[in-house]
Every structure is written in structure tokens, then in C-alpha cells.
Amino acid sequence: MARFNKILVTGFSEQNLDNEVWDKIKKLSGKVVFEPVPDADCLFSRFNKVDKALIDSLPRLKYIGLLATGTGTIDLKYAKSKKITVCNIPGYATESVSEWVFALILEHLRRLEDAKKTARKSDFSGDGFTTSEILDKKFGIIGLGRIGYRVAKIAQGFGAKVSYWSRNRKPRAEKEGIKYESIDNLVKTSDFVSLHTLTTKDTENILDNKRINSLKKDAVVVNVSGMEQVNIPALAKRLAKKDITFILDHPDEMAKKDVEKLMRFSNCIVYPPIGFVSAEARANKQSIFVSNIENFLKGKPRNVVN
């Protein structure tokens, strides 16, 4: 198999890949370097910017391997014009994120943090605890991609009535009882709403003022997708009414003042972005990262995004 001469690693460090993975990568190249060199023919990147200037500084570059799904940091068009292949890692954390959605919902419904606290005080009376079930509730999914679909299947396991809205209809999912609805109707009638659209110009502000106001009383909205998709001032106004719950896990991508604003509401529950951190997701990610490189070197690149 062909090999690279020099791999330049940017945006991450040795710790982001397991030793065995580095061993494999070293066999696929003459050298792996972490400091800029002009003669690298392969570039690794994670969340760092790969712009015209960086691409121009590497005239021998043939391949960019992304250790991530999102490609927003890369100038894909310019890379293509220079005949550089860019590959990403789609769907490595599908299950990890899908299970996370139910962890967040159930923690809220069952008030587990409070429950643990009362138990630690040896109060086992259960006084004051009540909840509602997922069974027979309407579970609305916005964006039926890989994650949205798995969330739908798990919700069906719980016996929820599952509906979705997505840019494109999904006949296979519909055959399995996942019902298509207009987004306006979905938002207005669901007991649970889970956002699984990618952040693009089309989905920005998809939960706008009108839709946020139309949410059902006692609705639980989960957003593990990205807060650019939500009108934050409108959300804050609705949260102040105390008749919905909003759960999110990407505060790191929000303006600090917005995070602080939302966290003041007891009905807004904020987590760090740890939906994708399962051991299985980490293994998937590394194995796809390496096979992307191998496939490119064999002349049969996969997961090409440009």
C-alpha cells in the first residue's frame, strides 16, 4: 500500500488517539509531526481552522483527515480546487448521543438528583415525589437523521407515540410507525420534543418565537444539537412562565451571557456536552479515522466531504 511522506497533526494531541491507533498511523506514513512543516502531504485536523492560508502553506497536501463529524472549520471548496480530499467521521457517536437523550429526560422526570439527596439523608419516605410516564406520550423528533432515527426507535421501545419532521420524508421510518408531521404541528402537540437537525442556515432559529410559544404546557424539550437553532430571547420568555422544561448540553457554543440567563431558570437544565463520550463512540471514531486514511491510500476514499 502507498504511504504518506509526512503527516502534520493539528487541532489535537497524542492523547486524543490510543497508542495502538498511533502505531497503525505511523505505519501509514514516513513521519508524523505536530509542528508545521512545508512538505506535509497529509493533514489531520479536529476543530481548528483549515483555511486558504494553511492550505497554501502545504503545497504537497493531498489529504485532510478530520477527527470529527462537523466540517464547518475547513475551506472545503478551496481544498477541492487544490485536489485535496477531505474525509470526516460521520455517525460514530449515534448511539452514545441517542441514549444520552433518554438519560436527560428520565433524570428530569424522576428528579433523580433530589432522590439521591433524600436517600443520603436516610429519608426513604418518597414524600413529594411524583412523575409522569413516557408510555403513550407524544414524542416529536425534529430532524430524522441517524441520531433522530435511533431516538425514535428507543422512544418506541418506551411505548411513546413517535412523530417526526425532517427536510426529507423517510419512507422506511414511516413504515415502522414513525409518523410524519409538519414542524409547526409537531412542536405544538408533542409532550417531548427532541432536536436532531444539523446546524445550517436552514435550521438556524428553527425553534423560533412562534414555535416556542406554541409548545404544549408541560412539554419537555431536549436540545443536544446546537443552540443556534433556538431563539434564545423567546425561550427565556417562555421559561419564565414555568410551564415547560428545556434541557441542553452545548452551553460551550453559546455566548456566556445567554448561558447565564438560561441557567437562572430552574426549568432550564444545563449539562456539559458529554453525549458522545462513550467508550464505544471513541473506538468507532478512531477506527473510522484510520480506515479513512487506508481507503484513501488504496485509491478508494470513503466519507469524502468535498
Added chain:
Amino acid sequence: MARFNKILVTGFSEQNLDNEVWDKIKKLSGKVVFEPVPDADCLFSRFNKVDKALIDSLPRLKYIGLLATGTGTIDLKYAKSKKITVCNIPGYATESVSEWVFALILEHLRRLEDAKKTARKSDFSGDGFTTSEILDKKFGIIGLGRIGYRVAKIAQGFGAKVSYWSRNRKPRAEKEGIKYESIDNLVKTSDFVSLHTLTTKDTENILDNKRINSLKKDAVVVNVSGMEQVNIPALAKRLAKKDITFILDHPDEMAKKDVEKLMRFSNCIVYPPIGFVSAEARANKQSIFVSNIENFLKGKPRNVVN
């Protein structure tokens, strides 16, 4: 429809039933009393003892309505010998308890309490968080009654490989991919073990010393069923090895010293018994309680336990 002359309520108070339910009950009897009267022909009971002495003190008694599933507090045989019909409320909280099992598992897997704490400190780095998925793991269920079966179906929604052991084989469940195994093999090979047997002489100590020692490394055991089924000294020894996690929610039924002993282990997570508290379960319970009375008065009793 026939009516009772006097209903004597023991073991619970007015607050345990909604006002509308009391209204219905009042229509089914001449009088509802909370203090012992010798001429009651109907007795309500919850977790309180109904023994020979109590039964003998009520010579006109025809019916005992239990506001609970468990019948261990009632002298069923003696009631039968006096031609008293005893009815219970089976399965009212099936879904509430089944969903609870996954709340407990996911809270543990995702360390949600810690995650919330770091978020409150505005630490959104996610550093140190890792987890494992339910997908493709072996999920072993001991006791495939109503709750065990629903736990199995939800686990299948998560993509787990589900096996069960139960006193009787369940052909319908097996057709749906829920695999039968010997209890010894189930305990030894499952990543998740969930106990759903009723506490009887047969199930007492069902998780005995040998089985507890055979649990797989990193196994997560959930017991929302009753700690009489677990050998507590053996469990404590195994917990000390720090290679399994045990989650329970009925410390109120255990000796205080045992609860304190187990709670000292960070890998033993203790909750109050609040699995059954959903609004839906409460509604089911009350509606079955009333229809039990109505059916008895119509001469077609259901949910008879003696």
C-alpha cells in the same frame, strides 16, 4: 346495584385517594368510617395487618379491598374460610417501575449528578466523563412478569441483547427475541442484571453468595424488587472489590444496619422507593380499586387473591 352498609378504612387516609374516587366509593356504601366498627361489611386495607383477630372482630365482613398489589399482610386462608373475598390491584405501576429501571441505569452510566454539578460551576469541558452504551450489551432479567417483560421490551428498544430467567418459560416473549437462560448462566454473563421476582420463599436469597460472586466484572445490577432476594453480606463483600455496581430503591424494607453498611460503598447507589409514583400509576390504581368493588357488588369479582 347492591351496596355495602359500612366500609371500614384501615391502613390509609383520605389523602390516598382523590376526591372524585371517594365520591364514587360513598355511592357504593351507606357509610365510610375510619374508626373500627363491629358491623362493617367491607374493609379497605393497604400495608396493615389483617389477621384472625381483626377478621373475627368484623362478623359481617364480606369483602376486603386492598389498595396495593402485595397480599402478604392479609390472612388470606382465614378470610376464605369465613367466605370473605379479597381483591388486590395487580400491575397498576408496571410502566412507572419499568421506566424507573432505565432512569437508574442511565443516571449511573452517564454520571448525571456529577455532570449537573460541573455545569453549575460553569465547567463545560466535559473532562473526565466517559461512559458505555446499552446497545449490544447483554441485559439479563430475573423474573419475566409484567414489569420484567416491559423492562425487556425497553431494553430491546435500546438495542440490548435481552435474556431472561423466570420460574415458567414465556413462549410469547421468546418469539420476540427474549432468550431463556438458566439463572446461573444469566447472572454470570450479563452486563446488566435487573431483578423482577416477587418476594416469596422461592425467591428469597435468589442472588446468593455463589451468584453474586459470579457476576461479570463491571456488571450493573438493579434491584427495585426487594432486598430479601439478595444475600447482603455476600453483596457487601463483592462491592468492596469495586468491580460491580448495585442500585436499589427499597432501603425502607431493610434492617437499618444493612442500609448503612451498603451505603458506605460508592458503587452501591440507593434511592427511595419511588419507582411506582407516576400520575398514571396513581390513576390506574384508584380506578382498579373502585372497579374491584363494583365488580364484587355485581357478583362478578375480579382480581380475587383468595
